Amino acid sequence: MKFRVEKRLENGLGRAGVIETAHGEIKTPAFMAVGTNGYVRFLSAQDLEDCGVQAMLSNGYHLRRRSGQIAAAGGLAEWQPRDQEVAGSIRIDGLSAEAWQGPTLTDSGGFQVMSLGSGLGKVVAMDRVDEVKNTAHKERLARVSEKGVDFIDPFDGQPDFVGPEESMQIQCRIGADIHMAFDELTSLADTYEYNIEAMERTERWARRSLAEHIKHRDDLGYRQNLYGVLQGGRWEDLRRKTAQNLAKMQIDGIGFDGFGLGGAFLKEDLGEILRWCNEELPLKKPRHLLGLSHPDDVLIGAEMGADTFDCVAPTREARHGKIYTRDGDINLRKFTGAGEFLDRDCDCPTCRAGWTRGSLRALWRSGEIEKKQKYYRLASAHNLRFIVRLTEEIRKAMLQDDFKRYKENFLARYYGGCE
């Protein structure tokens, strides 16, 4: 994998560049669509391309039991996930089973440590840290130890285990272009002391991840790459230290190919935390900001040196009726008329086909499953394109030395219209 920085912001952190993988290049900053199970819910590979998506992120945890057949198919880019779906599967008219053949990334399953553990049943709060409490130990579905994470699979109730070695073996069978080291994401409710413990464990897991990854990274006939993941919560000393440690971590002269910026962030802290991390990380390695995509987060992320992003929000919120527009988000429930475009001047497949707020709402609210599925597809494509376009525009603004103005204009319009 190669990464080339084309242009840097005046602050020295933000940059536009190009990542080259075995399955194609990614012009950065870039948003990767989340296709946890190997495909983006309700969207085809062609849909992703029509939305300008350059890369897809899947999840090693969710695909762990299918990793063998994925390897047999030649890796994620050759695997046709929808053919593998069993009873109750999603079959949507017009959606082909074709694999996403472009660049891919897999998450390690580290996020599930939190979502099934300390954060079970909770929202990953971004605005307030008060009132956030961890789930009681006895109720958790995941338990962390030095070895890895024991958990109960929520789908079938069976006990299972994933540690750094298992995660790397799974990810190397899935064969995405970029893998994430197995990490422990802490919740906003965890203390400084616990964050030290989790961060140090994450670093030990990073070394084990790197060692295992090196053994298997060429197994499918092309180079797979590994990112080390930074934790450390909201504390500057932890963030800088872990960035330094991971940046210099090597086994037989081989280090990480890039870095994942992880954690549950308080919105107001995000830019500062990213600055601490990225001031320590090497300039020439790409950085992926894990799990964020709201426009203000992407803008501050890109400004502070994140190169790629992923998030479930655009597609999930689309399914739940939230439609992104340049003048702020709208709740589709409120639009019964037929005449209004989703967003003016939008170039997404849905808007180009002439879908309006009212007509889309009618699909969504009809009791018919086929219509609802069509809604999910159209709405997902719109929101996905919205965030992808944001990253395209950020890149263009950076290359034209116009980022600051672009950011201010975008934010003023997007958040300014709120009553």
Added chain:
RNA sequence: GCUGGAAUCGUCUAGUGGCAAUGACAAGAGACUGUAAAUCUCUCGGCUUCGGCCUUCGUAGGUUCGAGUCCUACUUCCAGCA
């Protein structure tokens, strides 16, 4: 015309003596950030100083401490017989 049965929140529906009254849908509000998420939460007769108060289960009476629930009559609808 006779004989049965039925009338409850926008719709369907639970309810057989303590009920402002069940559930579903619809409607309204909010949430969602490395997907246990085509999901979740809240509101959904009126008023309220949040303790309550008022008006409600086709209509009108009655029995009862107390009636959506029991009785009588009426209205409408459905079914069967004429």
